[in-house]
Amino acid sequence: MQPRIRTRTHVAQALCLLVAGIMSLAATAIAAPAERYIHVNVQDSENSANVHVNVPLSMAERILPAINNPDLHDGMISLHRADLNGVDLRAVLNAVRTAPDNEFINVTNKDADVRVAKSNGNIMVHVIDKKNRGQKVDVTVPLKVADALVATANNGQLDVAAALRTLNDAGDVLLVTVQDSGQRVRVWIDSRSTQ
Amino acid sequence: MLLLGKIGLGMAGVALAGAGVLCSEGFVQVNVVEKQPHGASIHIIAPAMLAPIAVRLAPSRAFEEAAGQIQPQLPVIDAALDGLRESEDMVIVQVDAPGEHMQVAKSGGSIIVDVDDPAAIVHVSAPIRAVSSTIDQLAAASPEANPL
Numbered sequence: 287m288q289p290r291i292r293t294r295t296h297v298a299q300a301l302c303l304l305v306a307g308i309m310s311l312a313a314t315a316i317a318a319p320a321e322r323y324i325h326v327n328v329q330d331s332e333n334s335a336n337v338h339v340n341v342p343l344s345m346a347e348r349i350l351p352a353i354n355n356p357d358l359h360d361g362m363i364s365l366h367r368a369d370l371n372g373v374d375l376r377a378v379l380n381a382v383r384t385a386p387d388n389e390f391i392n393v394t395n396k397d398a399d400v401r402v403a404k405s406n407g408n409i410m411v412h413v414i415d416k417k418n419r420g421q422k423v424d425v426t427v428p429l430k431v432a433d434a435l436v437a438t439a440n441n442g443q444l445d446v447a448a449a450l451r452t453l454n455d456a457g458d459v460l461l462v463t464v465q466d467s468g469q470r471v472r473v474w475i476d477s478r479s480t481q
Numbered sequence: 482m483l484l485l486g487k488i489g490l491g492m493a494g495v496a497l498a499g500a501g502v503l504c505s506e507g508f509v510q511v512n513v514v515e516k517q518p519h520g521a522s523i524h525i526i527a528p529a530m531l532a533p534i535a536v537r538l539a540p541s542r543a544f545e546e547a548a549g550q551i552q553p554q555l556p557v558i559d560a561a562l563d564g565l566r567e568s569e570d571m572v573i574v575q576v577d578a579p580g581e582h583m584q585v586a587k588s589g590g591s592i593i594v595d596v597d598d599p600a601a602i603v604h605v606s607a608p609i610r611a612v613s614s615t616i617d618q619l620a621a622a623s624p625e626a627n628p629l
Contacts, residue, residue: 321569335578340571345564352556479571 361447
């Protein structure tokens with residue numbers, strides 16, 4: 287074989303390998319989107335106990351529609367009319383979505399401090415329960431997840447299954463933190479199967 | 482003599498194939514070691530395929546109560562096991578407290594439960610597919626599943 291032909295053959299072989307490598311990487315990326323996990327961690331300093339729970343979001347998505355009881359049916363939570371007090375959740379969310387980042391609610395009284403704000407595409411709720419050992423509750427809900435909760439649900443219902451699907455596309459997020467003098471509870475989403 | 486050899490070879494082949502089929506779903510492993518003096522120590526390893534067969538062959542009265550409790554939860558259990566089967570190996574639940582440790586994990590297609598408390602050390606490992614078949618068989622034994 288002439289040297290020129292041999293060189294071209296080598297270049298062609300290298301190109302084929304490169305293309306095959308890129309295609310296999312792309313195929314892997316397309317075929318297997320990274321699984322995401324919902325984690326719960328409870329640290330009970332009073333009893334020196336520690337609880338870790340890790341559940342793949344896809345598993346939670348499967349389980350949720352299978353649960354059927356009066357309050358949770360087909361992946362939807364039914365809110366009692368008394369809880370809603372005539373509030374149109376969808377309208378409230380629409381108003382929040384279009385508003386700039388801001389603190390919307392700030393209530394301070396002898397029982398509790400409550401703050402609700404919008405920041406970087408998240409709705410954030412901070413509660414300090416003064417009657418309950420100063421328990422602090424922080425809840426962060428990405429706006430698109432909140433949208434999914436009400437998008438297809440009737441008023442008085444929350445579509446938790448749709449919210450879980452949307453959480454799959456949301457970034458890593460610390461959803462809930464509850465902390466008091468004895469316990470700390472955290473709920474978060476990320477793409478690691480361990481804590 | 483040649484005929485006897487062939488028959489023997491055939492029987493050995495059937496036995497080997499049978500053992501292969503029996504073990505194809507993996508093994509259920511149960512270890513219990515009581516920590517008290519002279520406490521029991523139980524170690525069982527059995528082909529997982531035997532569990533649903535045993536439930537199917539046992540008198541349904543023996544499982545009526547358990548079956549009645551499982552039947553309403555069957556869709557949730559099935560969904561959870563399906564999800565678990567497709568998930569990667571992971572620790573699902575872990576509880577640590579002074580003197581106590583409990584862990585539920587998925588590893589290599591099996592559910593593994595480990596408990597270490599002051600009373601005993603328990604290790605249970607069962608293939609998810611076998612757990613699923615056994616629960617289906619149990620639920621089928623409930624009076625609601627067989628109204629007649």
